[in-house]
Amino acid sequence: MSQADKYTTEKIIELQIWASNLFSFKLTRFSGYRFVPGQFSRLGIKKENGDIVWRAYSIVSASYDEHLEFFSIVVPDGEFTSRLDKLKVGDEMLVEKMNYGSLITTRFEQGKDLWMLSTGTGLAPFISILHELDTWETYENIILVYSVREAKEFAYLDTIEGFKAHEYFSEFSEKFRFVPIVTREKIPGTLSERIPTLLESGMLEQEVGLGLDPERSRIMICGNPEMCDDTRQWFTNHGYVVSRRSKPGHLALENLW
Ligand SMILES: Cc1cc2nc3c(=O)[nH]c(=O)nc-3n(C[C@H](O)[C@H](O)[C@H](O)COP(=O)(O)OP(=O)(O)OC[C@H]3O[C@@H](n4cnc5c(N)ncnc54)[C@H](O)[C@@H]3O)c2cc1C
Ligand SMILES: NC(=O)c1ccc[n+]([C@@H]2O[C@H](COP(=O)([O-])OP(=O)(O)OC[C@H]3O[C@@H](n4cnc5c(N)ncnc54)[C@H](OP(=O)(O)O)[C@@H]3O)[C@@H](O)[C@H]2O)c1
Known part of the structure; x- marks a missing residue:
């Protein structure tokens, strides 16, 4: 070729x-x-x-x-x-012509809650995943976490809010929680700590109103490489296993640089 x-x-x-x-x-x-x-x-x-x-x-x-x-x-x-x-x-x-990557739900062990944790442009794959009917039908709870430095760097907020009124997905709106994080400004209605800090303190679970548990939680992480490393570390310390092609697990991640 x-x-x-x-x-x-x-x-x-x-x-x-x-x-x-x-x-x-x-x-x-x-x-x-x-x-x-x-x-x-x-x-x-x-x-x-x-x-x-x-x-x-x-x-x-x-x-x-x-x-x-x-x-x-x-x-x-x-x-x-x-x-x-x-x-x-x-x-x-x-x-x-080829496409790539293992940040996909099809390699997970069966689970009940899908947690998508992103920083910056790491949001991108999750917007695609949220446009899939299978995502909404498969999971009981779908959580999107999106961390930016300043509020002016948020993108796709209308799309994210729009899932509640979406012609195909609105019937699942009860399943969906969006957690915006702004780390360098205090913005009402957003959290202000980094994702690993929110995991360690339990504040993310508290905000979502749902516990994390390897039996039911499936975790996707995308964005800043240090965030991915620190977040993966937290999950592997708590009994989660990274999915492999040959061995489904609980965790999938993509570093953007
Ligand atoms: C699997 C994968 C998926 C990616 N998806 C995206 C995507 O959807 N959107 C996107 O903008 N980039 C994405 N990237 C990064 C992208 O490939 C390039 O690195 C980016 O376009 C910058 O290219 P560059 O040549 O201008 O700078 P590069 O020389 O590639 O990067 C220079 C520096 O810029 C910073 N940087 C690079 N990408 C980003 C980023 N996305 N956010 C913040 N800082 C960054 C890093 O400090 C990096 O060392 C992805 C990377 C990988 C590996
Ligand atoms: N104003 C500027 O000069 C400016 C603005 C934006 C981007 N940039 C440039 O663009 C690049 C990328 O910027 P970006 O804002 O898209 O990406 P980023 O630096 O990865 O920040 C996006 C979000 O990820 C968080 N984050 C960063 N490191 C983390 C870690 N180890 N663990 C958990 N969370 C972490 C940030 O929190 P923190 O705020 O706590 O870091 C922020 O909420 C940077 O390298 C920078 O040079 C510059």
Whole structure:
């Protein structure tokens, strides 16, 4: 297979800016592109000299959407995002035909509560997972935790609140709890400690009104690598096991850098 057979060339069809360093973009989707919610794509941008710079991006959109959506940080001088930041609607991006990643619910042992713990753009895969009917039908309780530094960095709040009135998912609205966290400002209605601290103090369980228990809780973690490490450590210390392809467990995680 030649290099060019490994990807398709897609077009940007929509951009949405959330904050000075955060935005989302939608791409046309090759009709044969398949993924499991929670997985990531590899996206490419052609450099000035013709080389391609590739980066992993968690898919935000639903498996059944006609487009592919992504949620991105802009890293000053980042090789990929400094170029991405300059693209406009109609510009081209490359998408590898393969999709990747094990941040998926299908490798879990059967459970009752799904806890999705995110920081920053780590929210992305959970928006996709929440657009899956199977997620709502499988779990008795679904908890989304989303931590940002400052409130202006929150994205997708309308989508998250919108699940309560969603045409397919509103019947499950009683199952859903959203826990926003803002760590560098005091904002009413949000928690202000980091996720591992909230786990250690029991404050997260208290806020949600539900206990964590490896018998019933299935945990997904995505975002800042140190957050992922510290949070995984807390769970493994409390009897949770990371899911493997050959051995289903209670825990799945994805570091974003
Ligand atoms: C499995 C996987 C999924 C990913 N999904 C996403 C996603 O959905 N959205 C997204 O924006 N990025 C995502 N990333 C990160 C992405 O691949 C790039 O690192 C990011 O686009 C920056 O690229 P860059 O070349 O500009 O900077 P890089 O040279 O890649 O990164 C430079 C530095 O920027 C910081 N950084 C990188 N990515 C992030 C981030 N997402 N949030 C905060 N700080 C960051 C880190 O300090 C990193 O060392 C993912 C990475 C992996 C491995
Ligand atoms: N104003 C700025 O200069 C600015 C703003 C945003 C981003 N950035 C740049 O963008 C990059 C990423 O920023 P980001 O805000 O998306 O990601 P981030 O630094 O990972 O912060 C997102 C959330 O994750 C939390 N977090 C960070 N480390 C953690 C850990 N070890 N355990 C638990 N929670 C943790 C943060 O809490 P804490 O607040 O406690 O760290 C915050 O609530 C940074 O490297 C930074 O250089 C700069």
